[in-house]
Each structure stands twice: as structure tokens, then as C-alpha cells.
Amino acid sequence: MFGLDGPKFFLYLTKDTPYTRWPLWPGEGRDRPAGEPHGPYRTLYVNPAASAALTRGEPLPFGSLLVMENRAADKSLRNLAVRIKLKGYHPEAGDWYWFLFSPDGSLQAEGKPGTCIACHSGAKDRDFVMHGSVR
Ligand code: HEC
Numbered sequence: 159m160f161g162l163d164g165p166k167f168f169l170y171l172t173k174d175t176p177y178t179r180w181p182l183w184p185g186e187g188r189d190r191p192a193g194e195p196h197g198p199y200r201t202l203y204v205n206p207a208a209s210a211a212l213t214r215g216e217p218l219p220f221g222s223l224l225v226m227e228n229r230a231a232d233k234s235l236r237n238l239a240v241r242i243k244l245k246g247y248h249p250e251a252g253d254w255y256w257f258l259f260s261p262d263g264s265l266q267a268e269g270k271p272g273t274c275i276a277c278h279s280g281a282k283d284r285d286f287v288m289h290g291s292v293r
Pocket of ligand 1: 200240258274
């Protein structure tokens, strides 16, 4: 039913509508230091639809995209952790479609990965958004 193609989606995110032109999570800067599993440095980009909702304090609408750059201690890019909210995709877990990309675009995880969802379920009441719940 949902034929999202990971490699194509990576090109969409990095070439067609580069996420690097999107706003950051409201009020935040680049390369925030934080712990595992996504650390030690993160930059969290949100697409304009998500940014507008977050700024207004509203729930994230369908079509929201969150793209987190995870950098190593030497600031080299380690991977991109991505979530897109798609109506009807996975109602049990907030309808999020998850991706973990290597810097070259190869996929480490895609779809409904149990490991991502299990940990992010700690923020079930915040639409599975862990960001802001820990430092
Ligand atoms: C062991 C717990 C854990 C696992 C497993 C995990 N995450 Fe996270 N994730 C976190 C935490 C904690 C944060 C908040 C980071 C911050 O505040 O900077 C986070 C943040 C994120 C964000 C930024 C938006 C948000 O939800 O806060 C994305 C995107 C993300 N994770 C994707 C993934 C993907 C994709 C996977 C699986 C490949 C995954 N995560 C697995 C704990 C986890």
C-alpha cells in the first residue's frame, strides 16, 4: 500500500528539496551535544509544515518530516534519522514511517523498525517525538 522507495526518498530529501534549506526545530541550533543512540552531535531539521505546527504549539500534521543529522565526535556525518507522518500508514504508532540512512544514502532501517519504535514509544503521548524529553 505504501510504496515509499528509500533510495528515491533520499534523493528527494538531499537533492530535490534539500532538507538543509528547512528550518531547524524552533529555537534550536546546530550540532547540539547529546547522548546515544543518536549522538554525540545532532541537528534537527523540520519541514515547513512541521515547523508551522511546532511554532503554534499544535500537533504535527500529516506530511510532517523530521530529519536529524547525527554527527560523530569529529563532526563527520554519521547518519540521517528521518520520520515522515503518513495518514493510515501505521496508526498503532502515530502513523510514522521511519528511515535511517548512511551518509551515502544507503538504508540502515526503513518502514516500521521495531527498534526505533520500541524506544520512541517512551514518548507515545508526544507523538513518539523523543526530542526534548531527554538531554
Ligand atoms: C534507545 C532509544 C532510541 C532508539 C532505539 C531510537 N531512537 Fe530516535 N531518538 C531517541 C532520543 C532520546 C531522541 C531525542 C534526541 C534529542 O533530543 O536530540 C531521538 C530522536 C530522534 C529523531 C528526532 C525527532 C524525535 O523523535 O525526537 C528522529 C528522526 C529519530 N530519533 C529517528 C530514529 C530512528 C529512525 C530510529 C531507528 C533506526 C531511532 N530513532 C531509534 C531515542 C532512540
